[in-house]
Amino acid sequence: MKTNRKEFIKASTLLGLGTLTLGIDKAFSADPKANSAALDILPVSGKFELAPLPYAFNALEPFIDAQTMEIHHGKHHQAYVNKLNEALAMEPSLQGKSLEDLLLNLSSLPENVRSMVRNHGGGHWNHSFFWKSLKIGTQVGPKFTEMANKSFGSVAQFKANFEKLATGIFGSGWAWLVLQDGQLKIMTSANQDNPLMDAGKDKNRVPKIILGLDVWEHAYYLKHKNKRADYVSSFWNVVNWDEIEALLK
Numbered sequence: 001m002k003t004n005r006k007e008f009i010k011a012s013t014l015l016g017l018g019t020l021t022l023g024i025d026k027a028f029s030a031d032p033k034a035n036s037a038a039l040d041i042l043p044v045s046g047k048f049e050l051a052p053l054p055y056a057f058n059a060l061e062p063f064i065d066a067q068t069m070e071i072h073h074g075k076h077h078q079a080y081v082n083k084l085n086e087a088l089a090m091e092p093s094l095q096g097k098s099l100e101d102l103l104l105n106l107s108s109l110p111e112n113v114r115s116m117v118r119n120h121g122g123g124h125w126n127h128s129f130f131w132k133s134l135k136i137g138t139q140v141g142p143k144f145t146e147m148a149n150k151s152f153g154s155v156a157q158f159k160a161n162f163e164k165l166a167t168g169i170f171g172s173g174w175a176w177l178v179l180q181d182g183q184l185k186i187m188t189s190a191n192q193d194n195p196l197m198d199a200g201k202d203k204n205r206v207p208k209i210i211l212g213l214d215v216w217e218h219a220y221y222l223k224h225k226n227k228r229a230d231y232v233s234s235f236w237n238v239v240n241w242d243e244i245e246a247l248l249k
């Protein structure tokens, strides 16, 4: 994540997001298992499982099509779960740990499974979080509005900044909204990395992830083809703002 943090700071400067400040953030639960339970990703008998989508494949139509959702969840997400389990089968000492535990302490994992946990464990966490971020028909809430005004100047400016960074990610990756040091920040990551990775080194500054957007082509290509910007701008129609309010409280 070092490169991504560097990119974030650079982007922050470019977009006038302000300088990173030090402080105490208690947003992320001290108990990683509580976070895994909330995402329904605790391992069962040492193995991770793919939870069903919390809605029908066509629930996000017309903004995200049913076929994309079916393939994205049933094929791509399932593959991350399978490969993560393959990695953990190689290292029984890691079995039973929550996914947050693994990601927060990624660098300390045995080298033979580290990149597999990074890619496939990251993929499992990111997609599990993503599905819960999506719903049609919710409205931006008061807590988010207050915090976006403080961190970005306005909700509209937050959206503009987020769209610019998400659209500009080179290759596959994710755009994130996180709460850290008492303020909202936009981050980006390559591949299936996320802001939790190795964040356990500084337990007082573990970012709480509020929103994530998958900008891998598999998330939008069937509907939007190569036009990532169209996918990103239509994302606001399916953001579950109720979930965001809950995460901020």
Ligand SMILES: [Fe+2]
Pocket (backbone or CB within 6 Å): 072, 076, 127, 214, 216, 218, 219
């Ligand atoms: Fe994806």
